[in-house]
Amino acid sequence: MNAAKKIRLGKILGAKSQRAVIVPIDHGLTMGPLEGIESTGRIARWIHHPGVDAVIAHKGILSRLAAHGALDRKGVILHLNGMSNLSDSVDDKEWLTSIETALLLGADAVSLQVNFNGRNDRANWKMVGQAVDGAARYGLPVLTMLYDKVGEEPQRVRRLKQLMRTAVELGTDALKIGMGERPELLREALEDVQSDVLVFVAGGELTGDEPLLEHVSHALRAGAKGVCIGRNIFVKKNLEQFLERLSGLVHGGSARGEREIALASVR
Template sequence: MNTAKKVRLGKILGASSQRAVIVPIDHGLTVGPLTGIESTARIARWIGHPGVDAVVAHKGILSRLADQGALDRKGVILHLNGMSSLSDSVDDKEWLTSIETALLLGADAVSLQVNFNGRNDRANWKMLGQVVDGAARYGLPVLTMIYDKVGEEPQRLHRIKQLMRTAVELGTDALKIGMSERPELLREALEDVQGDALVFVAGGELTGDEPLLEHVSNALRAGARGVCIGRNIFVKKSPALLLERLSKLVHGEPARGEREVALASIRR
């Protein structure tokens, strides 16, 4: 990994844990204004929490949040592709934003989502290969979000292992995958790939805080380098409480900035 990538990843990963709590808020392009991300003003109410290490968003939301100072001291990951759920082919994500735009916006990394439905493999891999080539020219890390919609376990385990390996072969630096409710399957899925790419787990279907935290704990023990969770955070009435617990679980210490605040209060 070159120096530029190391520097940029250092803005996303915790210095001591080398893990991260990444919060994607790119859902608006796909499904519209969900609760918690109805507007940049609403996002700004909670996104500044020190438990958020990095944010994934499309260019329009990133620029507006940056204008409000809501992304200060956050890692910034620009999402490059997408497709509205109003389309009859929502799984066929189109490349919508250039690598150069990521640089102009000061992004620390770029991301793309590839949904595999058995008919779009060729387009997905071509897009990922081109994104990696373009990002490599500027030392930008690439996060690839893989969602496989074909088959059931154990076939899906074999497929996700092959899909992750293909993404690594094409040069991705990090992966986001779904979180299996069976810890042993997640351990097997990550066994071979965790040494070649940073792996973050998604939040999955909406659930309560306790089941979510248990799944995250299992994922960390399996070798995941953190989480990339959106809806299970921002739809909550109090995202701050969950973010605080997630950050402590992922990093094994208070969220960034909380320790300094605590020390300052002791000195007073």
């Protein structure tokens, strides 16, 4: 990893923990004005929380949040692709911006999402390869959000391992993957790849605080470098309290974290 990438990742990862709480808010392009991200003004009310290490968003939202002063001391990740769920092919993400736009916005990294449905592998891998090549010219780290919509366990684990390895082969610096329901399967999925790439786990379907924090705890023990959670953060009524707990868990700080999870697991 070159110096530019290390410097930029240093704005995203905790200095001591080398982990991060990343909050994607790119959902608006796909799903519209969800609760918590109805407008940039609404986002600006909570995104400043110190528990948020980095933000992923599309170019229009990043520029407006910057105008609000809401991105100060945050890692900034520009999302490169997407597709509205009003489309009949929401899994087929399209390029929507450029690497150069990330530089103009002062982004520390770029991200893209690839959903595999068994029909779009060719286009997905071409997109990842192009993103990595373009970002490498400027020392920008690349986060690949990787979702597999084919197969069931244990086939899904074998497929996920192969998909992650392909992304590593193409040069991605970080991956976002789903947590899954069984901790041992996540451990198996990460055992070979975690030394080559930073892995962050998604929040998945909307769930309560305790189950989510327990899932995060399992993921960290399996080798994940943190979380990349959107809806399970920004729709919460107790958002600031939850962010404090989540950040404490991810960074191993004083915000209750592991101690609470251990107590909850024996109740």
